[in-house]
Amino acid sequence: MKGVLILGAGSAGIAAALEFKKALVRNPEMEVTLVDQQNYHFVIPMIYQVVAGSVEPGFISFPLRILLRQKPIAGQFKFIQSRVQSIDTEKKSVTTDKGGLEWDYLVIALGSTANFFGLNDVEKNAIRFRSLRDAITIHNRILDNYEAALLEKDELRRRELLTFVVVGGGPTGVELSAHIQDFVLKTLVRDYLFLTPQVRVILIEAQDTLLSGMKPKAAELALARLRSRGVEVLLGTRISKAWAGGVQTANGQTITTANVIWVAGVKPVDIVASLPFDKARDGRIKVDEHLEVPSSPGVYVVGDCAYLQQEHSSAAYPPTHQVAVRQGPACARNVLNVIEGKPQRPFRYKFKGQIVYIGRNVGVAQLLGRVFDGFAAGFLRRILFLEQMIMYLGLLTAFRNKLGTALDWFFAYFYHRNTARIE
Secondary structure: OEEEEEEOOOHHHHHHHHHHHHHOOOOOOEEEEEEEOOOEEEOHHHHHHHHOOOOOHHHHEEEHHHHOOOOOOOOEEEEEEOOEEEEEOOOOEEEEOOEEEEOOEEEEOOOEEEOOOOOHHHHHHOEEOOOHHHHHHHHHHHHHHHHHHHHOOOHHHHHHHOEEEEEOOOHHHHHHHHHHHHHHHHHHHHOOHHHHHHOEEEEEOOOOOOOEOEOHHHHHHHHHHHHHOOOEEEOOOOEEEEEOOEEEEOOOOEEEOOEEEEOOOEEEOHHHHHOOOOEOOOOOEEOOOOOEOOOOOOEEEOHHHEEOEOOOOOOEOOOOHHHHHHHHHHHHHHHHHHHOOOOOOOOOOOOOEEEEEEEOOEEEEEEOOEEEEEHHHHHHHHHHHHHHHHHOOOOOOOHHHHHHHHHHHHHHHHOOOOOOOOO
């Protein structure tokens, strides 16, 4: 009996687990165990919709035990809800808060966490945007602040409540600031009309351009579109200090706000940082073309934890959902090949492009070498998202959830979004 242990049920981990699940039919002598601190998997690209009240959280969260349910005749597949505490690669064991686990093959897919670059006061006061729970927190914070602003007599305090600062001008920051702007100016304006003139959505980026990694034209289009919709964009601006009522930039500017959302960078989780493997400057574990750690045969790393240089390029694959969902199955197939005595296959992936949400019916697209924006990009993004959501993790997997997401998104487009607190 060969034991495979998967740590983490994020984009890469669940994709690997489902690939192993299919293989258990022909490999009943294999035992696969998935470990995660939550008992559900959520769709990362859809959490923006939760912030904006377009999709119910329950529709984009899939219970892991249902996803991994299998026929009795298949091999053994277990899920354990627990928190990983340490990994011993020499003894081939993992310690969790529910006990120890052993493995013959290990897949590390523990993801990443927010990187505050040593700014402790910012870490203490900022809201993260890394999980479904974070999206719910931001949605509720917006609504709570509007209600508080209705009763607030001090104008300065009211402005503080209604100023939303997003730090980080990558795709996450651009899309999040656009969704917040849509929510407050297209939806909440109906119920809080007289507060609208005092609302500010500010996007802060340390570099001199947005969307680093995309073509300059895409960054220029995104900047112009955001500003035309009322988002204040500050480029070449670094946050140096934060407190409960505001932030200060490196050039001395003070912004009064009770809402700082940090999406300015990620780093591997502490457990990954503690492992004795060769790492890149950003802390990710260096793996070979098979997604295996060269110094520890049988140990594979995927998703945000993995550093793999792209073929014919000096750049590594970025820690994105798009890469993670492809590395997971590729890693699983390599482990299966080793077990079956077959050669491993190198991981190769060529980016098709990216579409970034800028506002209702508007996007900026970089596809197949072309850059364009406007309604065409926004419409294409909506169609692709619906298609990806329905096909996500397999056509029939949690189909009721997928149908609910599609219906929610449809009605939010033509009718009202959810303006109730999510408990």
